Amino acid sequence: MEEGPIRRKEVAKLAGVSEATVSRVLNGVGPIREETRKRVLEAAEQLNYVPSALAQQFARKKSGNLGVIIPFVPKVHLFSTYYFSEILSGIGVTAKKEGYDMLLMFLSPEEKRNYSRLFRMQKVDACIMLGTQDGEEERQALRELLQEEHPFCLVNQRFEGEAFPTIEADHVSGSYAATAHLIGQGCDRIAFLNGPLTYSNSADRYDGYRRALADNGISVNQDILFTGNYSRKSGYIAAPEIAGAIKDQRIDAVFAANDRMALGLLQGLREHGIEPGRDAALIGYDDSEEARYTDPQLSSVSVPFYEMGAAAVSKLIGQEKPAIIDTETGFNVEKLPVRLIPRASSLRYKPN
DSSP states (O other): OOOSHHHHHHHHHHHTSOHHHHHHHHHTOSOOOHHHHHHHHHHHHHTTOOOOHHHHHHHTOOOOEEEEEEEOOTTOOGGGSHHHHHHHHHHHHHHHHTTOEEEEEEEOTTSOOOTHHHHHTTSOSEEEEESOOOOHHHHHHHHHHHHTTOOEEEESOOOTTOOOOEEEEOHHHHHHHHHHHHHHTTOOOEEEEEOOTTSHHHHHHHHHHHHHHHHTTOOOOGGGEEEOOSSHHHHHHHHHHHHHHHHTTSOSEEEESSHHHHHHHHHHHHHTTOOBTTTBEEEOSBOOGGGGTSSSOOBEEEOOHHHHHHHHHHHHHOTTSOOOOOTTTOSSEEEEOOEEEOOHHHHSOOOO
């Protein structure tokens, strides 16, 4: 039988998959589920379909690049942040072990999302996205990748209702543990400084915070909920209002959704006469290196960012590994565990 789109289409129809999947299976390109691979091979054998040597050679052409798309934010040194540096280290080291080079690509918020073009131009063999935000244009671009069956993976961002391959941490349990820890210290007026809800991990952190309060008979007080953008500056900006509420005894603890905001808040509170750890308990999230060197040392939730980056590479390149399906959503989501690290900023505080 000769090679051609008609024959490939017949194999795809018999196997119940797309023509792109047939090509990937027969040419050994990209991650494929074992069940799908067997179905395609059986259909090809039944139809006596054998791709030409030329077609196989073209299909196996690879760039050798693993693309990593990260947001371009002017005046923000992303590589100096614990979050990005740890994830990128995990990606880079693991990609190197697998024989791939890491190709970094910056994408500003106003740029058009056209991820499929990277594959069509053969710039990358697979792609990892960091810092994506939920929006219709982003969803559509990712749906296109999924439909064209290009290998990609999101890190630390889940899109509800979409089957996008994702690696994330269990932020609901981490936030729950942080809030429950503060309650265990005797706090019951716990402010929450969160990030933007366009990030799924922000929504997860709020969910864990809300659940921990509810399980301990405490209602959410909308007046002590604050929003930053995960920068140190946004924590510093929130400090005057939070300091005033602490002095008025409307707040006895603050949970910040990442360490950078917690550290900015710590500095700002001091400038307004509030001593974190003495006048109010404080806990961050991420367990960055800086958390160990503040005074007092910052309580935090340890997130395995390096491991998340490594897992994203393994999910794409480690073809022997089956997809990990989230039992709650049925989607292709892998969640890594987090761990509470209590330190002096929440342990010194003695509520009245």
